[in-house]
Each structure stands twice: as structure tokens, then as C-alpha cells.
Amino acid sequence: MTPQPDSSLSFGHELPPEESPAPGKGTIRVLQLYPRDMNIYGDWGNALVLAQRLRWHGYTPELLEYNVGDEFPADVDLIVGGGGQDSGQLVIQDDLLSRESVLKALAEDGTPMLVICGLYQLFGKFFKTRTGSVIPGIGVLDVETHGTDQRLIGNVSVSSPEFGTVLGYENHSGQTTLGPGVSPLGTTAKGTGNNSDDGQEGARYRNIVASYLHGSLLPKNPALADFLIRTAVERKYGSFSPGTPDDSYAVLAREHAARRPR
Amino acid sequence: MFYFSIPLGKFVRRVSRLRGGGSALPGLVVEKIDPGFMRRTLSTLPHGVAVVSGTNGKTTTTKMVVELLESQGLKVFTNRTGSNFTRGVAAALLGEVDWRGRLDADVAVLELDEAHAVHFVNQVPPRYSLLLNVLRDQLDRFGEIDKTAQLLQHIASKTTGTVVLNREDPRVARIAETLTAGTHGAGIEKGPDVLYFGLDDSLLSTFPNDDELRAAPGSPVPPAPPKPHADVVLRRVGAADADFECDGVTVTTAMKLRGVYNIFNAAAALTLARAIAVRDGAVADNDGLLTALSQVAPAFGRGESLVVDGLPLDLVLVKNPSGFRLGLKSFPAAGYATMIAINDNYADGRDMSWLWDVEFDTLREGGVDQLSGSRAYDMALRLQYDDVAIGAVDTEIAPALAAFISGARDKPKRIFCTYTAMLAIRRELSKITTVEVVS
Ligand SMILES: [Zn+2]
Numbered sequence: 229m230t231p232q233p234d235s236s237l238s239f240g241h242e243l244p245p246e247e248s249p250a251p252g253k254g255t256i257r258v259l260q261l262y263p264r265d266m267n268i269y270g271d272w273g274n275a276l277v278l279a280q281r282l283r284w285h286g287y288t289p290e291l292l293e294y295n296v297g298d299e300f301p302a303d304v305d306l307i308v309g310g311g312g313q314d315s316g317q318l319v320i321q322d323d324l325l326s327r328e329s330v331l332k333a334l335a336e337d338g339t340p341m342l343v344i345c346g347l348y349q350l351f352g353k354f355f356k357t358r359t360g361s362v363i364p365g366i367g368v369l370d371v372e373t374h375g376t377d378q379r380l381i382g383n384v385s386v387s388s389p390e391f392g393t394v395l396g397y398e399n400h401s402g403q404t405t406l407g408p409g410v411s412p413l414g415t416t417a418k419g420t421g422n423n424s425d426d427g428q429e430g431a432r433y434r435n436i437v438a439s440y441l442h443g444s445l446l447p448k449n450p451a452l453a454d455f456l457i458r459t460a461v462e463r464k465y466g467s468f469s470p471g472t473p474d475d476s477y478a479v480l481a482r483e484h485a486a487r488r489p490r
Numbered sequence: 491m492f493y494f495s496i497p498l499g500k501f502v503r504r505v506s507r508l509r510g511g512g513s514a515l516p517g518l519v520v521e522k523i524d525p526g527f528m529r530r531t532l533s534t535l536p537h538g539v540a541v542v543s544g545t546n547g548k549t550t551t552t553k554m555v556v557e558l559l560e561s562q563g564l565k566v567f568t569n570r571t572g573s574n575f576t577r578g579v580a581a582a583l584l585g586e587v588d589w590r591g592r593l594d595a596d597v598a599v600l601e602l603d604e605a606h607a608v609h610f611v612n613q614v615p616p617r618y619s620l621l622l623n624v625l626r627d628q629l630d631r632f633g634e635i636d637k638t639a640q641l642l643q644h645i646a647s648k649t650t651g652t653v654v655l656n657r658e659d660p661r662v663a664r665i666a667e668t669l670t671a672g673t674h675g676a677g678i679e680k681g682p683d684v685l686y687f688g689l690d691d692s693l694l695s696t697f698p699n700d701d702e703l704r705a706a707p708g709s710p711v712p713p714a715p716p717k718p719h720a721d722v723v724l725r726r727v728g729a730a731d732a733d734f735e736c737d738g739v740t741v742t743t744a745m746k747l748r749g750v751y752n753i754f755n756a757a758a759a760l761t762l763a764r765a766i767a768v769r770d771g772a773v774a775d776n777d778g779l780l781t782a783l784s785q786v787a788p789a790f791g792r793g794e795s796l797v798v799d800g801l802p803l804d805l806v807l808v809k810n811p812s813g814f815r816l817g818l819k820s821f822p823a824a825g826y827a828t829m830i831a832i833n834d835n836y837a838d839g840r841d842m843s844w845l846w847d848v849e850f851d852t853l854r855e856g857g858v859d860q861l862s863g864s865r866a867y868d869m870a871l872r873l874q875y876d877d878v879a880i881g882a883v884d885t886e887i888a889p890a891l892a893a894f895i896s897g898a899r900d901k902p903k904r905i906f907c908t909y910t911a912m913l914a915i916r917r918e919l920s921k922i923t924t925v926e927v928v929s
Contacts, residue, residue, distance in 0.1 A: 242849075242851075244851065244854070244875075244876055245877075269841065269843035269844070270842075270843030270844060270845065270846030270847050271846075272846055272847060273843070273846030273872075273875075276846070276875055276876075277875060280875050313635060313636050314636065315636055381841075382840065383840060397840070397841045397842065397843055399841065442841070442843045443841075443842060443843050444843055444846045447871050447872070447875065448868075448871065474874075477867055477870040477871045477874050478871055480867040480870070480883075481865075481867035481868050481870065481871045483867075484864065484865065484866075484867050484868070484885065485842075485865075485868065488840070488864070488865075489840075
């Protein structure tokens with residue numbers, strides 16, 4: 229329906245209010261890429277988890293947004309991007325290509341990033357559709373994606389050498405193949421992952437984590453969230469002094485999710 | 491002409507009833523041995539067939555249209571038992587036709603799931619269709635929201651008389667552009683007429699669409715194109731009444747239905763009923779329709795109020811982000827004890843990511859007393875990240891419900907629940923209180 233500018237009635241997500249003043253360990257600027265057009269299946273959850281966990285670790289999150297046509301913000305410490313409808317991908321495609329150099333520079337420099345599904349694909353070299361047309365990606369990741377008729381849907385469990393068991397939910401028809409320049413996030417114990425052939429899921433390159441897992445990914449995988457946070461803080465402040473987030477619900481949510489069928 | 495398929499189908503229907511089986515088997519049998527049965531039977535109806543589809547609110551809207559048309563003296567055939575797929579319609583028809591295959595009705599009003607509606611309209615082009623909304627629901631099945639819009643567009647393209655569209659849902663409203671003359675299949679000379687139902691500007695913000703889930707406050711939004719005229723506009727929603735504008739007159743009517751989204755669907759039902767009930771150019775009986783509308787009670791499971799320990803207990807069905815957000819907005823938390831039960835069975839949708847597209851800040855003040863369902867801990871985690879306090883968590887519904895009820899004896903109660911969680915809760919509640927039973 230027609231968007232309403234009245235923010236008091238808006239359903240736009242906002243962070244919960246802070247209970248206490250910023251503890252002052254420092255500020256981390258988290259940039260959401262294309263939240264207007266690439267934001268599906270709970271992708272907001274990833275940004276929310278980064279912001280809240282930063283607080284729980286004693287840092288102050290500053291949530292920024294970059295949408296089509298915006299000025300690209302300076303001093304970004306952490307980047308998170310999600311998936312979208314085919315229509316959303318069409319909307320952002322040209323704008324993303326125009327930001328290739330800045331995103332590549334940030335990636336090579338070691339900026340931690342999380343890219344899910346659609347943006348994972350477009351961070352790769354190209355997406356070739358079923359009809360044979362080629363959508364160029366920005367080539368930050370040495371991966372390529374081919375559209376298929378088959379939709380890969382369901383719960384996924386991944387064993388990752390870095391992060392242990394990673395749990396989530398996949399929903400994609402593009403199938404991604406990794407080149408020699410990246411390594412997989414892990415191997416799938418349940419579900420399909422990157423493609424129906426090699427049993428791998430996601431990609432790792434420098435401090436980038438790319439994955440097909442929605443769910444949202446970060447809430448049930450705090451180890452992954454804390455890797456991104458730790459990396460961002462260490463790059464900016466030299467060292468990271470963690471707080472003590474209460475992850476007991478996350479632990480139980482993981483146990484129950486792992487028992488659910490595909 | 492005598493069709494062997496009908497007695498056979500009726501026989502299978504009886505046998506499968508005796509065995510306590512599902513309602514679709516007899517429909518399947520008739521479909522297989524007599525594929526023309528449905529089209530032949532429904533084509534005899536003087537007012538034709540109306541199809542109701544869309545993501546949210548089909549059941550209650552169909553119920554409203556049926557009751558509105560009955561208030562106008564029409565005999566309505568409908569698929570009441572919630573078999574919203576083609577075989578379910580065939581099975582329901584078998585129960586209604588006589589042994590010669592005649593259906594004693596003036597019009598058929600059928601609730602059809604989007605994907606099955608496409609199959610149905612290919613067999614039986616409807617005279618009317620009402621397309622409610624395209625929201626994120628069970629995306630596991632259809633993959634993408636745009637595909638759901640395409641399904642609805644196909645229903646519209648097969649409609650021979652009037653298509654009723656939601657003016658406020660851009661994916662639905664856009665369907666009108668595809669209905670120009672000449673784009674239709676064999677046998678249809680001109681495109682169907684288009685009617686809209688709409689909302690007052692003051693209510694628009696209570697109906698976000700999925701494109702706005704992440705529209706940040708204050709971020710620039712593309713300008714809205716001018717809107718077409720709507721046949722019925724919902725102007726205001728009160729505690730127990732609502733204002734509808736039709737034919738330039740705004741009328742206040744009492745409402746038994748609760749929840750803003752149900753009442754918006756009442757505008758949809760009114761628009762369709764007005765189109766069907768107009769006969770030989772006569773104007774629809776608005777007063778009669780509105781009186782009937784004020785009497786409509788919610789369909790099974792869609793926001794109903796029961797009584798436990800002398801205090802109300804509301805069940806609010808939530809199955810997608812928009813529905814959950816509207817539920818939270820329609821039913822303020824203040825003064826109520828709150829429980830949330832989230833299952834992830836096939837009928838609920840297996841994907842839990844939708845919980846992250848809902849904001850729970852309205853529950854922050856009072857907290858949530860009890861969580862349950864197979865994904866109770868996903869819900870707990872979601873609430874933790876929105877700083878909402880949580881009382882108890884138990885994935886088993888029966889003990890969770892008992893604890894919730896005994897822990898809040900002096901308070902009215904509200905339970906937000908997914909579909910299969912609602913079924914389980916009703917089963918348990920029927921041991922405590924009188925619950926309407928559906929056949
Ligand atoms: Zn995806």
C-alpha cells in the first residue's frame with residue numbers, strides 16, 4: 229500500500245531504546261546495503277543482532293543505510309546485506325555496479341561483511357539466468373551463479389571449521405559454484421547449500437561471510453555474529469573486550485531448530 | 491442426461507466419510523472419471539461463480555460474501571469446510587448436487603488458495619473474482635511474492651464479468667493494467683470490468699505492504715500515483731463499529747468482527763456482493779447489506795473471543811509478518827496477559843525468518859507471559875532482541891496453556907498462534923471451556 233511518511237505509525241524497524249547511556253568502549257558503524265530492495269525472509273534480524281550484541285558487548289552501534297542513489301557513507305566498520313525478489317535485484321543491479329570500486333576496496337582492506345542470498349550472488353562474478361542472460365556482479369567474491377528451475381528450500385545445518393554448526397533456512401533457485409579464490413563457509417549436514425552437487429554452503433573471503441542461509445542467520449549463530457563484531461572492533465580500536473551476552477535462548481533455539489525436519 | 495460419475499462420487503463420499511477420511515478423495519474420483527463435472531454443474535448457476543483469493547483473509551471474506559448475498563435472498567453454494575483447492579470444491583459440490591447433477595443455488599462463492607485457483611479457473615472461468623492481497627505467506631511453497639501476484643493476475647484474466655481488486659495493495663491494483671481488451675483467451679471478447687475496494691488515507695499506515703517492511707522512518711519514498719475510484723471505502727474503524735463509504739454516502743455500522751484487517755476485508759466483501767446482487771440494472775440494497783455485515787461473526791480461528799474463568803480469551807491467528815503486525819496493532823496489549831505459540835509444521839510454514847520481520851515493541855511494556863510451540867525458543871530469541879521480557883517457555887502446548895491460564899486467572903488473556911498451534915490450543919481449551927466446533 230502507499231508508503232506513509234508518518235514515522236510514529238511506520239512499520240520501519242527501529243532499534244529498541246537503550247536502557248543505559250552508551251558505556252563508551254567505542255562506536256561501530258554498521259551499514260545495511262539496500263535495505264529497501266534487498267531485505268527478505270528476516271534479513272533485518274541480522275542488522276538487529278549486530279546492533280544489539282554490540283551494545284551487550286559494551287559498544288555503541290550506529291546503524292546506517294545505503295539505498296539506490298544514496299551517497300555512500302564514509303568510515304563504515306561493518307557491512308550487512310540481504311536477499312531480495314528478482315524485482316529487487318533488478319532495481320539495485322546498476323547502482324551496485326557503480327559501487328564496485330568502493331566495496332572492493334573495503335573488502336580487500338578487511339572490512340567484515342555479511343552478504344546473504346541475493347547479495348551473495350551479486351558480490352560474485354555474475355548471475356546467469358535460466359534464459360541465458362548474464363547479470364554482472366561486482367566480483368568481490370570468486371563465485372558464479374546459475375539460475376535453475378529447481379528451488380532449494382528448507383532447514384539447513386552446516387558444519388563450519390571456523391564457527392561450528394551453523395543453522396538456518398535456505399530458499400533460492402540460483403546455484404553458486406566457488407572458484408579457487410574463496411573457501412566454503414562449511415559443508416552441509418542437512419539441506420543443499422550453494423548447489424545441488426558439491427555439498428558446500430556459503431563462501432569465505434578475507435573477513436567476508438557469504439551465505440544462502442536466512443532464518444535470520446545471526447540470531448541463532450552468535451559465534452558468527454561475534455566474529456563480525458570482534459573483527460570490526462579490532463580493526464578500529466586494536467583490541468576487543470567482549471561483554472557477556474546471555475545466549476541461553478540462542479542455545480535452546482539452536483537445539484530445537486537442529487531437531488526439526490528439512 | 492444421467493452421469494454415472496455422480497452416484498459413484500456420492501458413494502465414494504459416503505464411504506470416505508464413514509471411514510473418517512479426508513474430504514478430497516471423492517472429489518479426486520470424480521475429477522478422474524468425469525473431468526467436466528465441475529464446469530458442467532457450475533455453469534448452470536444464474537449468477538455464475540465468484541472466486542475469492544489472496545494471501546490473507548480468504549476464509550472470513552468468503553463467509554462475509556456468502557452471508558451478504560444470502561441477505562439479498564440468493565441461494566449460495568460455497569466450500570464451507572475450508573477445502574480451498576479444486577478437489578475440495580468438487581467434493582463439496584458432490585455433497586450438494588442431486589443425483590442428476592443439478593445444483594440448487596443461484597451463485598457459487600468459492601475460497602481458493604492462489605495456486606489451486608489457477609487450476610480451477612482454467613476449468614471453470616468465473617464470472618467474478620475478488621483478489622484480496624499479496625503478502626509474504628508460505629513463501630516456502632511459491633518461492634516469491636511476485637509469483638503469487640502472477641497467480642492472481644491469471645485468475646483475473648480468466649474472469650468474464652467483474653474483477654474486484656484491493657486498491658491499496660500495489661501488486662493487486664496493478665493487475666487492472668493487464669486486463670485491457672484483447673489480451674484474453676478464447677471465447678472472451680472484452681476484458682472484465684474492474685472494481686476496487688479501498689481505505690481512507692488515515693488508515694493506510696495500519697496496512698503496510700511487504701515493500702515497506704524496511705522503509706526507514708524519514709527515508710524518502712517514491713511519490714504515490716493518483717488512485718482510482720473505489721466502489722467501497724473503509725473510512726474509520728471504531729471499537730465495535732466502522733464507517734463505510736459507498737455511492738458517495740458514508741454509513742456507520744456496528745461490527746461483530748474484530749481486527750482492522752477483517753474490517754478492511756468487509757469492504758472487499760461489500761464490493762463483491764454489490765456487484766453480484768445488482769440484478770437487471772437494479773441498485774444494490776446497501777442498507778440490507780450493511781445490516782447483514784454487522785451480524786457476520788469471524789470464521790473459525792481468525793480472531794475469536796472465548797470465555798475462560800469468566801474472562802475473555804482471544805485467539806489471534808498469525809501466519810505471516812503482516813498478519814502478526816496487524817494482530818499486534820489491532821489488539822493492544824494493555825491489561826491483557828499474553829501468550830505466543832509458534833509451530834513450524836507444514837501448514838504453518840517451516841521457515842521461521844518471518845518472526846524477524848515483525849516488531850514486538852508493543853509487547854515491551856507488559857512482557858509476554860508464556861511462549862509455546864515447536865519453535866517457542868525461536869520466539870524467545872526474537873523477543874530477547876526486542877527487549878521484551880519473557881515469563882515461561884514450554885514447547886509443549888498443553889502444559890504451557892494450563893500454566894498460562896492458571897497464572898493469569900484475574901486477567902483477560904490473548905494468545906497469538908500459528909495455524910496448527912491454534913488447532914492444538916482449541917483442542918485443549920475445549921476441555922476447559924465451550925468452543926465452537928467445526929465440522
Ligand atoms: Zn534466499
